[in-house]
Amino acid sequence: MLDLYQGRWEGELLHPGDYVVCADEKPSIQARARKHPTLPARPREPQKVEHEYERKGALCYLAGWDVRQARIFDRCAPKDGIEPFDALVDQFMSQHPYKQAQRVFVIVDNGSAHRGKRSIERLQGAWPNLILVHTPVHASWLNQAEIYFSVVQRKVVTPNDFADLDTPPAPNSTSCWPRPPPHNPHH
Numbered sequence: 163m164l165d166l167y168q169g170r171w172e173g174e175l176l177h178p179g180d181y182v183v184c185a186d187e188k189p190s191i192q193a194r195a196r197k198h199p200t201l202p203a204r205p206r207e208p209q210k211v212e213h214e215y216e217r218k219g220a221l222c223y224l225a226g227w228d229v230r231q232a233r234i235f236d237r238c239a240p241k242d243g244i245e246p247f248d249a250l251v252d253q254f255m256s257q258h259p260y261k262q263a264q265r266v267f268v269i270v271d272n273g274s275a276h277r278g279k280r281s282i283e284r285l286q287g288a289w290p291n292l293i294l295v296h297t298p299v300h301a302s303w304l305n306q307a308e309i310y311f312s313v314v315q316r317k318v319v320t321p322n323d324f325a326d327l328d329t330p331p332a333p334n335s336t337s338c339w340p341r342p343p344p345h346n347p348h349h
Contacts, residue, residue, distance in 0.1 A: 247275035271302035
């Protein structure tokens with residue numbers, strides 16, 4: 163699996179038409195309506211977070227990270243599972259260049275939505291050019307999607323300070339919440 167990060171598979175260089183996508187889910191991102199607003203850090207004072215809150219629901223955040231193209235595919239679902247994970251895979255596999263690619267290596271951990279032979283049969287049955295690669299058991303940290311989730315957790319979600327599931331934790335933060343379209347100077 164680590165060879166894929168270096169552009170190799172089974173001792174051979176990857177073909178220019180091959181892609182490597184790390185995919186995973188981050189379940190239970192909770193919306194918390196805090197009793198008092200969070201106060202930002204100031205000189206010689208740490209950030210102040212109110213610890214009394216009302217739970218306003220939770221989402222599962224799913225992401226696929228194209229290792230070689232530095233491209234993210236993400237979505238939210240009410241919960242994790244096979245259906246939301248397959249929707250994430252469909253999100254990138256149904257579009258160019260992945261749909262036409264020679265091979266798309268999808269690196270996953272051993273989570274229940276993508277564990278074992280059934281997941282391989284299910285996903286490769288839907289996408290014959292997809293090769294599912296599992297991290298070793300207890301080594302999900304080798305999946306680069308985990309690095310992405312770590313950044314999202316630290317920079318966007320923490321301290322889970324958003325009033326409800328329709329309010330983003332930070333403006334334009336992830337695809338779970340509406341974002342303005344990207345600026346295109348040619349239109």
